[in-house]
Amino acid sequence: MAFTINTEGARLRTPKGQQHQNGSAKAPSPTSPTSSANEHPMGAPKHGPGMQALRIVCFGIYFFGSGIFIHFAQLLGSPLYFVSKDWFYAYMALTKQYFGLLVTTMTQWWSPTVVRISGDKSMKGLIKLKDNGGGNGMLEVDFGERVVLMSNHQIYTDWLYLWWIAYTSTPPMHGHLYIILKESLKWVPLIGPAMQFYSFIFMARKWSKDQQRLRYRLQKLNSRHSGPLSGTQGGVQLDPMWLLIFPEGTNLSANTRKSSAKFAEKSSIPDMKHQILPRSTGLQFCLQELKDTVPYLYDCTIAYEGIPPGDYGQDVFTLRSVYFQGRPPKSVNMHWRRFAIKDIPFNDHDAMYEWILQRWREKDELIGEFMRTGKFPADAEGVTDEGGKEEQRYINTEVKPRSPLEFLAMFTPVLGAALVGRVSVQMVDRLTGK
Template sequence: MATDTLRKRNSQTSSVPDSSPAFGDGGTSQSDHPAGEIKYGAWSQVFRALLLLTWFDCGAVCINVTQFLGAPLYWWDKNYYYAYMALTKQSFAILGIAATRWFASTKVRVSWDSELRGQFHKTSAGRLETTFPERLVYVANHQVYTEWLYLWWIAYTSRMHGHIFIILKESLKYVPVLGPGMMFYGFIFMARKWASDKPRLQHRLEKLKTHHSGPMSGSAGLDPMWLLIFPEGTNLSANTKKNSMKWAEKQDMTHLRHLLLPRSTGLFFCLQQLQGTVDWVYDCTIAYDGTPKGGFAPDYFTIRSTYLQGRPPKCVNMHWRRFAVSSIPLSDAKEFEKWLLDRWREKDDLLERWYETGYFPGDAEAADSSRGISKGGYIETEMTLNNWMEIGQIFMVLAATALVINVILKFFGIFLSLK
């Protein structure tokens, strides 16, 4: 496939709406839902929605105000500014992880290729810890709306949740509170028009090749950075799959069974620009227990069913691989398209195996009960915080600011009373 035709496909598929609304129930009945019957009735769902919105909105507003309070640091000392914003990014990860743990608790099964042996283990408390590099690009297939939360949590398990950067569609920039917050985070917004996206993307990638000497600046060399990209561009649904299959037939290609055809232009440009500053591309293949073969996860695991009805996936399955950037063909766009499509075909085979057996291949030789690795070569855990006291980080700056203002007002009141 030529790059220009791939760009044309991008514009076609990006205009197709998803098959089911994020807040819908997917049209499934209680009996045929993979997570079983609805656990909470209508009024309980309303109550849970109010609790979830209160927690998430209050936390997001606190983080956003914290960001605006720290914005002047940019003109005073950029080292402290970027460290400060990294802390607010950590706070948002904590906010999302806590919300998922409370409202949509689910098991997570993590497996990996043998090349990643030693980078995963389970603590004595049952939590996942990973030792991924400080700088990497990571890609994943895209199935449900909340995928980014699980992938941000993986960054949390490597204590890199303050250094994640996500490529998003431009419309999210205008969401109240969240949009400005994501701009402070340095997230990259794309309009899906390459002529306007390319210079913007290049500008942001240049910033990701910098070094700051202040706090949160990493162990050595360039600043820590995890750049998350979904090459499929949108989540897997009936409509997007139909378009992807049509495109495959038009290009005389064999279509993928469980994935959309990946878009190569953005990822190719990112890796070209970051070449020499990033050693690895990490790849995650995600599957959700209960999704039937040939079915679509968004039809079952909507925000409503997952967070309000008490029907999250029984298990989120993640299989990790990595590829050396030096082994990826970055001098020729057509060769890179072929390389990426080959990797997606491998992911398709991984998913076929998962649909047939319920498991991704594990690294059985790494089995080690002392590290929490099962005989099958995988780790089962839950998405949760290491320490619930971390929640205080979300409100720490505002609480300190309120305390300082209170002290100033009291001193001012005493001063006036003495006059």
């Protein structure tokens, strides 16, 4: 599932086919990883059919079972909206933390892989691998409590790793992540209502309609509140917020690459080699609305090791191959940069488009270097490894919770309510002599 925004309208859809990542046509070949399940770039499945079936069952029970518990927890807290909106939003932030725990543990158990973090000089002191002893450090980022976060969109699971980054924040921000996503997801059973409780921003991909909706949501994120959500004791301040946007509007695929190439040709601008052209309208509007309350825009360039040249991550790293067959990426690579919002030309449409286009060309060069060497070019000041014996340019870690039992918190609201209900019924029975 991809949570994305396209503020320039729906992209052209083209017949499904394969292309090189530079946009040229590519015919399936006998050695293409997408031509045969047995010739996957990650090799043969780690698990046989029987184990795959067992993993599917266990995955379904854990993901959907936990999701039901989380959604029931949301429903239990919904009456708070009519009592105190501050308490309501604080409670929903708690349930959003539960979902962050769900995707974190789900990835750790079913799709463990190396996550390699790097950054440039603008990230100095903001990304650390804490030394917990025994070589079992925990990633810790210090991006602040109110940021706009943008990223390229490689495959459907990008949002999952970015949600985990919010989990590693100090203080943890996985309960305050807001994602801009397409409106059709609003009506997905169970997931759609849960995302509405999370105050995610749904977009119809028609800017004439989306502008007012986006302004309304951003104004609410700019509103000042008091109470537990804001972290104040009777005072009033802005709520924590990480706003996630994918300026490309959709993930990288053969169809979207072809659409990007057509748009580039029509606009007389050079196309990207390893991604699709970004749009600037949505990001520009977000920065205009949040400029007085958010100091920095954080940019993540994400890439997955193991995708052959000319193929696409969504075709190589499917749900089946990653979670059930035991063929995750060799590594998930994230390169971080930070930009002061005051230095971004968000009040000039043309200048803003040129600014984001330049950032994407830099990303294209970063991804090109990654494809040649297996790593992003990184600055020694970009990350800090407290357990490293010498200067490190990369942090190698994994998606994991702080405690192996932390996931149990997801079940406490519903189980607690069930226990209270049972005790209440027993007390009533005793009082009434039944």
